[in-house]
Amino acid sequence: MKKKNVRAKLPASGIYYSPGEQKERAALGLPPCSPAPRGLIKKLPKGRVPILKKAICAPGVLNEAPVYGSAFTRGLRLELPSHYIQLLISGTSSVGPHGETLYPGDFRAQLWRTYHNITELLESEGATWHDVVRTTCYLRDIDRDYAEFNRIRTEFYDALGLDPYPASTGIQAGICRSDLLIEIEAVAIIVP
Structure with missing residues (x-):
């Protein structure tokens, strides 16, 4: 039996994100399959201000x-x-x-x-x-x-x-x- 050549469909950005990359991006709070918008992640501990x-x-x-x-x-x-x-x-x-x-x-x-x-x-x-x-x-x-x-x-x-x-x-x-x-x-x- 021949294997089919399966290619992942590229998102509109044209960037392929591997399964591992998707998992790690999601763990950081980023979209797993698309570029992150500027300022998406703004986390500081409560009561702290940035230096x-x-x-x-x-x-x-x-x-x-x-x-x-x-x-x-x-x-x-x-x-x-x-x-x-x-x-x-x-x-x-x-x-x-x-x-x-x-x-x-x-x-x-x-x-x-x-x-x-x-x-x-x-x-x-x-x-x-x-x-x-x-x-x-x-x-x-x-x-x-x-x-x-x-x-x-x-x-x-x-x-x-x-x-x-x-x-x-x-x-x-x-x-x-x-x-x-x-x-x-x-x-x-x-x-x-």
Whole structure:
């Protein structure tokens, strides 16, 4: 007996949702077989209000990620109790004001541009590298580039007079574009 080739009927959205995906979407309160409308899920524990958040941007040096199809903001400003401010800078690379990769193949130039972009994001919120407490640094080829990365990072931090340096982790990772060689996240805290 021959098996019939049974194809699932696609919904109007044109997206096929597997049975497992349907089950997990439903468990999260999403429609199992169609895209979720914006703002569908608004659940906070009773009596709680969301933390005040504001997107951080520096359009003079780099564009917003949704412009080229990514779903994240360049950074968030969080208003914490006692008027403390925490800045969370998303992974930032050598990207220009129109979303273009700058300096393909030039690790050192990409690293300096990454520091330039993060500096502008910090400054847009009244912060500096002196407010940065942690970085996470993603290198496409850590064996090849770590020594140069560490040399430039040390030079930059010393030029800023940072003492102590921010806590940091270096990780070899694939980065969102094949021509990007370095990406850095940063966390800053501003004390009132």
